[in-house]
Amino acid sequence: MRRSRALIATVLALLLAACTSIRHVGNRPFEGEGGAVRVRVFADDAARRAGRPLGQRIVGELELAEGRQWRPVFRSLEPTWTVAGLAPGRYRVAFSARLDANGEVEGLERSVARAVQVRAGEVAEVEVVLDHVSPAMVAAGAAAIVVAAVLLHEWLDDLDLPRPPVPPAWVLDTVFYVTLDLASEPRSWVSRATGPQVTSHFPAAEARVDGTRPRVIFALSEPLAGAAVGADIVEVIGPDGEPLPGRASYDAEHWWIVWEPDGDLPAGARLEARLDPDRLLEDTDAHVAGPVGFAFSIAP
Secondary structure, eight states: OHHHHHHHHHHHHHHHOOEEEEEEEEEEEOOSSSEEEEEEEEEEHHHHHHTOOOSSOEEEEEEEEETTEEEEEEEEOSSEEEEEEEOSEEEEEEEEEEEOTTSOEEEEEEEEEEEEEEOTTEEEEEEEEEEEOOHHHHHHHHHHHHHHHHHHHHHHHHHTOOOOOOOOHHHHHHHHHTTOOOOOOOOOOOBOOSSOBEEEEESOTTOEEOOSSOOEEEEESSOOTTOOBOTTSEEEEOTTSSBOSEEEEEETTTTEEEEEESSOOOTTOEEEEEEOGGGBOTTOOOOOBSOOEEEEEEOO
16 A cells, blocks of 8 residues: 555656756758857747747856856847857857846756757757656656556455546657647847847836836846946836936846846836946946847836
8 A cells, every 4th residue: 555655656746747958959051150059948848839938037148168168158038049150169058047026036946058069050959948847757657657557456456446447548648749849940140249238138128027126137148348337327217207216236147237226116107227338437448239228017
């Protein structure tokens, strides 16, 4: 009896087990200088099959192999991004955290990384599934169900009780169904510019934020080497057209320019965030390019 209970518990664990997975799904021809890496993040296997990317900001980066070390060369908060114009070599795509409703870093249950070889004239495609049920786990679960059914059958025979039903056919079909992929074509390529550029921001444009005191983040493609930012480099404009009280700073660890409000933002209001690259402090020659303004709203 104890063995049967333990086995049933194991079966449930196998069927419910899910983890974050990352894989290199192949290469496609690329018309442009150098090579490229295209990344797409999905919430689960169903979203991947439907081609529906994650609707949340997630912390991702592209790293270049230098000997035995990995050097970050690109970072983004977008669930989909492409870096083009890369020199051929060995790179690694990594994800370690996502952002919560207030723009605070929230670590993934398990960080994931995948190395890819970048070749001239090709784009390496990488897919990440945050809630992935491994086919091996499903297969193991299906096999465990059969074993459990046999043991349970023997135990029920001893008790002279009705026999359990045969496992349904969908259990075995699932083993193969979760491995299917949808074909997709590249939409557009974003080449890597010279110098730091804004790759993404939080919140997303026109997003409704559930947090009461969200940070505004502009993520950069590379660090501001030796640069410092003024507290007024970012402004968040309220519904009355006036800047809301807050202060900007530079997060060197993540390559982020971050604005933090002094208090709760007005509920139900539509706000506009603006980044002014000219407000980098004078002791640096850095120049920030990319989208520098977007609107979002606070939930009522």
